Amino acid sequence: MKRRDFLNYSGLGAAGMFLQGMPMVGNIISAEEALNPGADTAKKKQMADVALNAARSKGATYADVRIGRYLNQFTVTREDKVQNIVNTESYGLGIRVIANGSWGFAATDQLDNDSIAKAAAMAVSIAKENARLLKEPVQLAPQKGYGEVSWKTPIEKNAFEVPIKEKVDLLLGVNDAAMKAGANYITSLLFLVNEQKYFASTDGSYIDQDIHRIWPAFFVTKIDAATGKFETRNSLSAPSGMGWEYMSAKPADKIKSVTTLYRNSYDMLEDAKLAGQQAGDKLKAKSVEPGKYDLILDPSHLWLTIHESVGHPTELDRVLGYEANFAGTSFLTLDKWQSKKFNFGNKLVNIKADRLQPGSLGAMGYDDEGVKCGQWDIIKDGILVNYQTIRDQAHILGLNASQGCCYADSWSSVQFQRMPNISLQPGKEKKSIDDLIKNVEKGIYIIGDGSFSIDQQRYNFQFGGQLFYEIKNGKIAGMLKDVAYQSNTQEFWNSVGAIADASDYRLGGAFGDGKGQPPQSNSVSHGSATTHFKNANVINTARKIG
Amino acid sequence: MPFLTEEQAKALMTKVLSYSKADECEVNLSFSDGGNIRYARNAVSTSGAIGQSSLVVSSAYGKKLGVATINEFDDASLEKVVRRAEELAHLAPENPEYMPMLGPQVYAAPTKTFEPATAAIDAKFRADATQQSLKVSEDNKLVAAGYLENSAGFNAMMNSHGLFAYNTSTNVNFSVTLRSPDGKGSGYATKGYTNVAQLDVAAATRVAAQKAAASVDARALEPGKYTVILEPAAGVVLLEYIGQGMDARSTDEGRSFLSKPGGASKLGEKLMDERVTIYSDPANSILPTSVWTGDGRPQEKVTWVDKGVIKNLSYSRYWAEKKKVKAVPGPDAFIMDGGNQTLEQLIASMEKGILVTRLWYIRMVDPQSLLLTGLTRDGTFYIENGKIKFPVKNFRFNESPVIMLNNLDALGIPERVVSGESFQHAVVPPMRIRDFTFSSLSDAI
Numbered sequence: 001m002k003r004r005d006f007l008n009y010s011g012l013g014a015a016g017m018f019l020q021g022m023p024m025v026g027n028i029i030s031a032e033e034a035l036n037p038g039a040d041t042a043k044k045k046q047m048a049d050v051a052l053n054a055a056r057s058k059g060a061t062y063a064d065v066r067i068g069r070y071l072n073q074f075t076v077t078r079e080d081k082v083q084n085i086v087n088t089e090s091y092g093l094g095i096r097v098i099a100n101g102s103w104g105f106a107a108t109d110q111l112d113n114d115s116i117a118k119a120a121a122m123a124v125s126i127a128k129e130n131a132r133l134l135k136e137p138v139q140l141a142p143q144k145g146y147g148e149v150s151w152k153t154p155i156e157k158n159a160f161e162v163p164i165k166e167k168v169d170l171l172l173g174v175n176d177a178a179m180k181a182g183a184n185y186i187t188s189l190l191f192l193v194n195e196q197k198y199f200a201s202t203d204g205s206y207i208d209q210d211i212h213r214i215w216p217a218f219f220v221t222k223i224d225a226a227t228g229k230f231e232t233r234n235s236l237s238a239p240s241g242m243g244w245e246y247m248s249a250k251p252a253d254k255i256k257s258v259t260t261l262y263r264n265s266y267d268m269l270e271d272a273k274l275a276g277q278q279a280g281d282k283l284k285a286k287s288v289e290p291g292k293y294d295l296i297l298d299p300s301h302l303w304l305t306i307h308e309s310v311g312h313p314t315e316l317d318r319v320l321g322y323e324a325n326f327a328g329t330s331f332l333t334l335d336k337w338q339s340k341k342f343n344f345g346n347k348l349v350n351i352k353a354d355r356l357q358p359g360s361l362g363a364m365g366y367d368d369e370g371v372k373c374g375q376w377d378i379i380k381d382g383i384l385v386n387y388q389t390i391r392d393q394a395h396i397l398g399l400n401a402s403q404g405c406c407y408a409d410s411w412s413s414v415q416f417q418r419m420p421n422i423s424l425q426p427g428k429e430k431k432s433i434d435d436l437i438k439n440v441e442k443g444i445y446i447i448g449d450g451s452f453s454i455d456q457q458r459y460n461f462q463f464g465g466q467l468f469y470e471i472k473n474g475k476i477a478g479m480l481k482d483v484a485y486q487s488n489t490q491e492f493w494n495s496v497g498a499i500a501d502a503s504d505y506r507l508g509g510a511f512g513d514g515k516g517q518p519p520q521s522n523s524v525s526h527g528s529a530t531t532h533f534k535n536a537n538v539i540n541t542a543r544k545i546g
Numbered sequence: 547m548p549f550l551t552e553e554q555a556k557a558l559m560t561k562v563l564s565y566s567k568a569d570e571c572e573v574n575l576s577f578s579d580g581g582n583i584r585y586a587r588n589a590v591s592t593s594g595a596i597g598q599s600s601l602v603v604s605s606a607y608g609k610k611l612g613v614a615t616i617n618e619f620d621d622a623s624l625e626k627v628v629r630r631a632e633e634l635a636h637l638a639p640e641n642p643e644y645m646p647m648l649g650p651q652v653y654a655a656p657t658k659t660f661e662p663a664t665a666a667i668d669a670k671f672r673a674d675a676t677q678q679s680l681k682v683s684e685d686n687k688l689v690a691a692g693y694l695e696n697s698a699g700f701n702a703m704m705n706s707h708g709l710f711a712y713n714t715s716t717n718v719n720f721s722v723t724l725r726s727p728d729g730k731g732s733g734y735a736t737k738g739y740t741n742v743a744q745l746d747v748a749a750a751t752r753v754a755a756q757k758a759a760a761s762v763d764a765r766a767l768e769p770g771k772y773t774v775i776l777e778p779a780a781g782v783v784l785l786e787y788i789g790q791g792m793d794a795r796s797t798d799e800g801r802s803f804l805s806k807p808g809g810a811s812k813l814g815e816k817l818m819d820e821r822v823t824i825y826s827d828p829a830n831s832i833l834p835t836s837v838w839t840g841d842g843r844p845q846e847k848v849t850w851v852d853k854g855v856i857k858n859l860s861y862s863r864y865w866a867e868k869k870k871v872k873a874v875p876g877p878d879a880f881i882m883d884g885g886n887q888t889l890e891q892l893i894a895s896m897e898k899g900i901l902v903t904r905l906w907y908i909r910m911v912d913p914q915s916l917l918l919t920g921l922t923r924d925g926t927f928y929i930e931n932g933k934i935k936f937p938v939k940n941f942r943f944n945e946s947p948v949i950m951l952n953n954l955d956a957l958g959i960p961e962r963v964v965s966g967e968s969f970q971h972a973v974v975p976p977m978r979i980r981d982f983t984f985s986s987l988s989d990a991i
Contacts, residue, residue: 027615028602030634082639086613105594109617126593129669130583133590133676168639185799223800228807230800230914322586324691325723325734326966328906331989333729414592453909453942455921460942460988462919464911484911484919486942486986517584517693517721539985543915545803545948546817 029089034160038069041208048200050113051095054120060097064201067093068411073192077171092411095120099127101137107412141394141402145204151365153212155243159192162244174272178220181276188218205370214246215239215511216268222279231282233275236300236448237266239511241363263506285479290540294443295533296436301465303508303526304449309489313458314378316387317417327515328456342384345493350425351379360421360525361509368415371404390417409520423527427499436532443471462486482542500529547599547619552712559704565628568605570647571706576600578699583672586691605631609644645863648842650708657834661741664716665698675747682751688758692722711838718742722751724758732991733757734904734924738964738971757925764937773899774982778963778974780902784947789880794859803916818854818951825849826877832962833973835878843875884975885957892958892978894932901927908967916946941984953980
C-alpha cells in the first residue's frame with residue numbers, strides 16, 4: 001500500500017503530516033503479537049552466518065548483516081473518538097558488502113537459508129556492477145569484533161505492555177481536558193517504537209540490541225467563529241528514548257514558567273488543559289511588530305534550531321558532498337575545521353555529540369556498522385572542532401576509528417551517516433529562566449517548536465514556535481502571535497548572551513528526521529538549557545487572502 | 547509473490563474472501579519491484595534492490611473494523627491473516643465514522659500507467675545511466691551527485707460486496723545536482739516518467755551543467771518584492787499545497803485557507819487570477835494515473851480551480867454522507883493549465899526580474915493564509931530586457947501560493963515535473979509572477 005494510502009485509510013491522515021518520513025512499511029499485527037520475543041539470538045546468529053559466508057564465497061572482502069524486527073504502535077484519537085489503533089511489525093534481513101572495492105546492498109523478508117544466500121549474492125553482484133564507476137575503493141576504518149554482546153534501552157516499563165484501553169482512556173481524557181479548556185478540535189496520539197536489531201560482520205561482531213522510543217503528542221485548534229480566525233497549539237512533550245515511565249509526570253520534572261515545562265517525564269493531561277486555554281489566548285494576542293528583538297528560547301523550541309543549524313551542517317557526508325543532490329551540502333567545509341579557529345559561535349557555545357545520553361532518542365550501545373557508541377565535542381568554546389563520521393569517512397578526518405554515526409531506518413534500507421544526539425551544554429554560572437528574562441529590555445520568549453526552514457548549506461534559517469511572550473524591561477508583558485525569526489547560523493550562535501545552568505537542561509527531539517535517497521528516517525534528541533540570543537530579526541507572518 | 551496478472555490477482559483475492567466470516571471483508575493486494583543507484587563526488591556511492599508485496603485484509607462487524615496484513619501467500623497464511631483481521635475487529639472499539647464497504651464500481655478504461663520498458667530496468671541499466679551522467683559532469687569539469695530509481699508493480703482490491711479493481715504501474719525518477727569544484731556554482735535537473743524511453747539522463751545532466759556553470763559568482767540583490775519566473779520544478783512545490791489543501795472536512799471545520807467565518811467555505815468564490823485552472827485527470831496523456839483510489843472509489847476528471855474559482859473540494863466517504871454530497875476523492879496528481887509560450891519566450895518578454903529554477907525546504911508558516919517559506923536553490927538569475935544578465939545569490943521567500951496566483955503575469959507551456967519536496971508528479975507551466983516576496987538573503991550555493 002502506498003504510504004499516503006496507509007495514512008488515509010488507517011485514520012492517521014490527520015496526524016500523518018506530523019509523521020513525515022516515518023517508515024510505514026510493515027505488517028499489521030495484534031498488540032499481543034508485538035510482545036512475542038521474536039527469534040532468539042542463536043537463530044539470528046545462524047542466519048547471519050549464512051549471509052556472511054555466502055557473501056564471502058561470492059567474493060566480498062567485507063560484509064555486514066542486519067536482522068531487524070521493527071515494531072510500531074500508533075494509538076490515534078480525535079475529540080471523543082478513537083481514530084485508530086495500529087500495531088505493525090517489519091521483519092527481515094539486509095546485507096551490505098564490499099566487493100571489488102565497491103559497496104553493494106540487498107535485502108529480503110524471506111528468511112530461509114536459500115533466500116538469505118540469494119540476497120547476499122545479489123549484494124555482491126550489485127557491488128561488482130558498480131565497481132566500474134568508482135574513483136577509489138572504499139576505505140574502512142579498522143574495527144575490532146566484539147564477539148557476542150548485547151545492549152538494551154534502560155526502560156522502567158515497556159510501553160507495548162501497557163493495555164490499549166489504558167492508552168485510549170488517557171488520550172480521550174487528554175482530549176476532554178483540552179475541549180473543556182476551550183479547544184474546538186484536538187487530535188492526540190501515542191507512537192511507540194521498538195527496534196530489535198541483530199548485527200553481525202566479518203569483523204567478528206554479533207550484536208543484539210533492543211531499543212525503545214515513545215512519543216505522546218497532540219494538536220489543538222481553536223476557532224473564533226465571528227472572525228473565522230484560527231490558532232493551533234501543539235503539545236510540549238519531547239519524544240524520548242524511554243518506556244511508559246515518561247508518561248508518569250514527577251513533580252520534580254515540572255518547571256513552572258509562563259506555562260508548565262517538562263524535563264524527563266510528561267503530564268499530558270495538564271499540558272492539554274493549558275493548550276486549550278492558550279490556543280484561545282493566541283486568538284486574542286497582539287500581532288508582533290516586526291523588528292529586532294532579543295530572544296529567550298526554551299529547550300522545547302531550541303532543540304529544533306540546534307538540530308537544523310548545528311546537527312545537519314556537522315554531518316561529514318554533507319560536508320563532503322554525498323548529500324548534494326537532496327539534503328544539501330554544508331557551510332562547515334573542511335578548511336574551517338582545519339583552521340582550528342573558525343568561530344561557529346562565541347565562547348559560551350559548547351556543543352557535544354552523544355550517542356549514550358540516557359532518555360535520548362539517539363541512545364544505543366552500538367551503531368548499525370558495529371561501532372561502540374560514545375561522546376565527543378563538536379563545538380568547543382565556540383570553535384568548530386569535529387564532525388559526525390562513519391567507518392568509510394574516518395580516514396578523511398585522520399581518525400583511526402569511526403565515531404559510530406551509522407544508522408538505517410529498516411532492515412531493508414542501507415545504513416549511512418546519521419546524526420547522533422547533538423546538544424548545547426548548559427551555562428557554567430548559576431542562572432535560571434527568570435535571570436535570563438530580567439536582563440532583556442526588548443525581547444520575545446519562545447516556547448515549543450513550530451514552522452522551520454533552512455537553506456541547503458545551513459546558513460539562513462526561519463523558525464516559528466508554539467507560544468510567544470513579549471518581554472519589556474525584564475518582565476513578561478503579554479502574549480504575541482504571528483512571530484517568526486530569521487537569522488544566519490554563525491551570526492546567531494555568536495549572539496548568545498547567556499545560557500541557563502544545568503538545572504534547566506532538557507531534551508527535545510525529532511522522531512522522524514529525513515535524509516538520503518531514497519529518504520530514510522532517524523530519531524535524534526537535542527538538549528539545551530534556556531538560552532538568550534541578542535538582537536535577532538523578527539518578522540510578522542500574518543497575511544490576508546480572498 | 548510474482549507480478550500477478552489481473553486474472554491471477556482476482557483468483558488469489560477470491561480465495562482470501564472465501565475464508566471470511568465477517569459482515570464485510572475487503573482485500574488490498576500490492577506488489578512492487580524496483581531498484582536505485584546513488585552517486586556523489588563523481589562516483590557511485592550506494593545502490594540497492596528491493597521487492598515488496600503486501601496483502602491487507604480489512605474485516606468488519608457492524609462499525610467495528612480490524613485490519614491485518616501479511617506478505618506470505620500460501621493457503622494457510624491467507625486464512626491466518628483473515629482470522630487475525632476478524633479477531634482485531636472483535637477487539638476494536640466501534641468507529642462512529644465507519645462507512646460500509648463499497649459495492650461494484652464502474653471505472654473508466656484503464657490508463658497507460660504501465661510501460662514494459664520501465665519494468666525491464668536492471669542494475670546494469672542503472673549503472674549505464676549513471677555512467678552517462680558522470681561523463682557529462684566530467685566533460686564539463688563539474689562534480690555530480692545524482693539519484694536514479696525505478697519501480698514496477700500492481701495494486702488490486704476486492705471486497706465481499708463484489709467490488710474489484712486492478713491496476714499496474716511503472717515509474718522512473720532521475721535527479722542530478724552538478725557543482726563547480728570550488729563550490730561557487732550549482733545546477734539541478736529532475737525528470738520523472740512512466741515510460742523510461744522518455745528519459746534522457748545525459749540531456750538532463752547537461753541542463754544541470756549549464757546552470758552550474760552559469761550560477762558561479764552570484765551577486766547579492768536586496769531582498770524585496772520582485773517579478774519572478776518560476777520554472778516548473780520551482781512552481782510545483784508551492785502549487786502542491788493548494789492541491790493538498792482542498793479537503794472539505796477541514797474547510798467545513800473552519801481550519802483551512804478555504805474556510806470562512808461561521809462554518810462557511812470559499813467554495814464557488816474567485817480566489818485567484820482567471821487564468822488559473824487546476825484539475826486532475828487520470829487519462830491525461832502526459833501524466834496518466836490510476837482510475838480508482840485506494841478505497842475503491844472511481845478517480846474521475848475533477849476541476850478543483852476553474853478560471854480562478856474554487857470549484858470542488860475533496861471528501862472522505864464519511865464526510866460526504868454527512869454533508870449529503872458526492873464523495874469526490876482527493877487527486878492522485880494535479881495538472882495546471884498554462885499558455886503557449888516557452889520558458890525562453892517568457893524570459894525574452896520580461897523587462898526585469900528574477901528567474902527561479904528550484905525552490906527548497908518549503909514549510910507552512912500559516913495555514914490560514916497558506917503562507918509558505920523556503921529558499922531558492924541551484925541557479926537563480928537576474929533578467930533585464932529579456933536576457934539573463936547574471937546569477938544572483940539565493941533568497942528566502944515568504945509567500946502564499948494563493949496571493950501568488952493573484953499576481954499572475956504570464957503562463958508558459960505546462961510540462962510533467964517531479965516535486966523535490968513530496969516526490970509527487972504533476973503537470974505545471976512555468977509562471978511569471980509579480981510582487982513575489984523575498985524576505986532575506988542566503989549565502990548558500
